[in-house]
Amino acid sequence: MKKLAKSASCPLCGGSFVAGRTTWSVDLGKGVLVVRDVPARVCDQCGDEWLDNATALALDEMAASARQRGALVEVLTMAA
């Protein structure tokens, strides 16, 4: 589940974003990938988390290579 931040304020409630970190997970079909310390924009009102486009692309690559490795459960950390 990924939501791209395309605006400067939260599309749901109009709140402001603050820089934060989140844990992102994806179902690979056969396995599950969890990525910790993912940079995200967090709404200061509703707490919803949004990703930058570059971050979303990096997560896609991590998911693709985890799927290739056939990992059942893999936990990675995204470097800053």
Ligand SMILES: [Zn+2]
């Ligand atoms: Zn919000």
